[in-house]
Amino acid sequence: LTEQEDKDKVASLLPQSETPGAPGDENQLSEHDLYLLAQQLKDEEANKRPLISSAEPLSALREEYANGTGNFLEKIEWLMSQGWRGLRRTRGDGDCFYRSLAYAYVERLLFADDQDLAVASVKSTLEAKLKVLEQVGFDKLAYEDFYEAFIEVIDLIVKPNKHGQKLDAHGLLEFFQTPELSNSAVFFLKLVTSAQMRSEPALYEGFLMNPDTGDPMAVKEFCERFVEAAGKEADDPMISALTSALSVPVNVAYLSNAGFSDSSHKVNFVEFQSEGTGLSGAEPITLLYRPGHYDILEKRADDLETRPGKK
Numbered sequence: 001l002t003e004q005e006d007k008d009k010v011a012s013l014l015p016q017s018e019t020p021g022a023p024g025d026e027n028q029l030s031e032h033d034l035y036l037l038a039q040q041l042k043d044e045e046a047n048k049r050p051l052i053s054s055a056e057p058l059s060a061l062r063e064e065y066a067n068g069t070g071n072f073l074e075k076i077e078w079l080m081s082q083g084w085r086g087l088r089r090t091r092g093d094g095d096c097f098y099r100s101l102a103y104a105y106v107e108r109l110l111f112a113d114d115q116d117l118a119v120a121s122v123k124s125t126l127e128a129k130l131k132v133l134e135q136v137g138f139d140k141l142a143y144e145d146f147y148e149a150f151i152e153v154i155d156l157i158v159k160p161n162k163h164g165q166k167l168d169a170h171g172l173l174e175f176f177q178t179p180e181l182s183n184s185a186v187f188f189l190k191l192v193t194s195a196q197m198r199s200e201p202a203l204y205e206g207f208l209m210n211p212d213t214g215d216p217m218a219v220k221e222f223c224e225r226f227v228e229a230a231g232k233e234a235d236d237p238m239i240s241a242l243t244s245a246l247s248v249p250v251n252v253a254y255l256s257n258a259g260f261s262d263s264s265h266k267v268n269f270v271e272f273q274s275e276g277t278g279l280s281g282a283e284p285i286t287l288l289y290r291p292g293h294y295d296i297l298e299k300r301a302d303d304l305e306t307r308p309g310k311k
Contacts, residue, residue, distance in 0.1 A: 047093070052103055052176045055086040055298055071257050075267050079253065079297070086298035087288065094231030095186050097239065097287070097294045098193075102150075102185040103176050104285040104296050105248060109157050110169065119158050123151060125247055129192050132245075136198040138191060146188035149181055187230075193238050194223040196245040207237050233292060236270075243272040249284035250274075253297055256290070 058080050065072040088103070090096040105122075112118035126147070133143055153175050156167035165171070176182045197204045201219040208222040209215060217225075226232045234242075243250045250272045271284070288297040 049091050050177050051091050051179065051182045052099060052173065053089040054173060055088045058084055058087050061087050072255065075255055079267055083299050084297055088296035088298060090295055092293050094233055097234035098186045098189045099176065099182065100287050100294045100296050101242065101250065101285060102189055103172070105246065106154060106172060108285065109154065110167065110172065116158050119154055122154060126151065129195065129245060132195045132199050133191060136195045138195065143188060143191050146184040146191070149184035150188050189242060190228055192245050193242045194227045196241040197223055197227065197237065204237050204241065239272050243274045247274045251284045251286045253286060253288050255288055
C-alpha cells in the first residue's frame, strides 16, 4: 500500500462525522494513533498473502516501483542485468528471514547433482545440531516435533512416500504454504540459531542490543526475546549464527533507496560465509532485503523442476 492508500483506508475505518474535527473524526487522532492504525492494516494485508509464493519475474518488483524513486528502479534493473530473474516472496510476518532460508535450503537439495549425497550431508548437519540444543539447555520435547517435520520433507527428496511420490518443486511449495509444517521449519531454525549463539556467546555478545532501547543485552536474554519469539526480525548476528550452524553460505542483497556510491548502480551484497564444506559446488543462498523484509532472489522465474542448463 502507498502512504496515501494507507491514509485513505485508515479514514474509511473510522466513525464518520459530518462536522470536521468532531469526536470520531480522524482529525482527532494523533499521528501515533494514525500510524498504529496504518500498521494494523498492513499486518492484515500481510496475513492475506501466502506464507511463501511461487517465483515471479523480477520485473514484477520493478513495476511496483514504477512511480517511485529512480534509485530503486535502477538497482532492480541492475540486478536483472546480472542474471537475477526471479523473486519468491514470503509473508511479511517477522519470520520472513527464517522462512526464506528454510525454503531455499531445501530447494537447493532438489537441484543437487547428487541428491543422495546432498541429503545425507544436510541430515548429518541437522542431527549434529540436536546435541548443541541439548547442551545449551533446550528440552527435547521443545524441538523434536519441529525437527522431525523438517527432516521428513528433506527425506522425501530421495525416499518416496507411501504413495510412491518423491518431493518435487510443487510439493516443496505446498509444504511451506501449509502453516503447521512451514512454521515447524521456521521454529526449528530459530532454535538452531539460538543454540548456536548460546554455545559461542563470546562471538555475539558485543553485537547484541535491545532494538527498542539500544541497550546491550546478554546472549541468553537476547535469544529468548528476539530469536526464539515469533515475529521477530532477524539481523546480522542471527544470520551469521544460522549460516554457521547450517554450514551454508548466504548472500543478502540490500535493496534500499540510498544513493549510488559510484556510477555502477550496484546493489550491496553482504556475504555470510560458513565454516565447513556444506554442499560441494552449491551456490550460496541469495536473499533480497528491503527495509524490514526478506524474500528469495533467484536466477530463474518459475517453478520448473530444472534450472537453466540442467537436464
